[in-house]
Amino acid sequence: MKLLFGHDEAVARFVADLTIGPADFGKCKAIGVLDDEDRLLAGMVFHDWQPGPGLIQISSASTTARWLTAEVRHIMFSYPFDQLGCQMVVLQVSAKNARTVRIAKAFGFTPYLIKRMRGRDEDGYVFTLTDDDWRNSKFTRKIHGQTLSS
Template identity: 35%
Template structure:
């Protein structure tokens, strides 16, 4: 499986940036248009978009960005894509930490974030009274660089 990636922003390719964000939004919430002020990483296979990563809620003073992703297959999350995904946050955006939010019952996402070195905090009722608790995962630059995914 050959995967290719491309980074998009509103200043360079606004249409592609919006398309990747809408792709991710549709997979996460079932509808496009849920992101505001973002840049994206598109993951392509056979020239088709199979995953979109959205970098949003960027706070350059704190050095923090939130990352959300949606995909049509779990196979997109290969080691080279992981490296590029976090390199954008840490090396290009200059962040010291990356945050992700997901439902407590998303064991696959929780396992992936823990595998790269993130610490998680479970917050009851943040998604609503009868919804699963919200998990906030935070990955620091130091934890990412010490993770097994950075070994060659």
């Protein structure tokens, strides 16, 4: 798998088509994940950047479960935390999307269930992940030179 940079509009459209439909993310940055034949398999869109409080939202989608490798995961969070200097990433997910809810919790996101967030008949989660929680997670301790007791 290869990462695709500089094609924000195409990757954002791919993610929107799989998640929110005809709406778009507005001004955003996006990273795509390509297979060995350069087909877009997944995308991450960083949107609604608020420099004052240091917040950004992330939306992602894929056509396969095999896209979320350690390298992709590192880039996914290095961009907001290391490059932009965000202190928090926000993720919104349908409560029906059990796979993404499970992954977000495993990554260390804090979940907040919001009734009817996705419509009258669909609850949703707002997940938050701070830079401190990410840097102290099981996924990044080795990168940041920390041990479990740090």
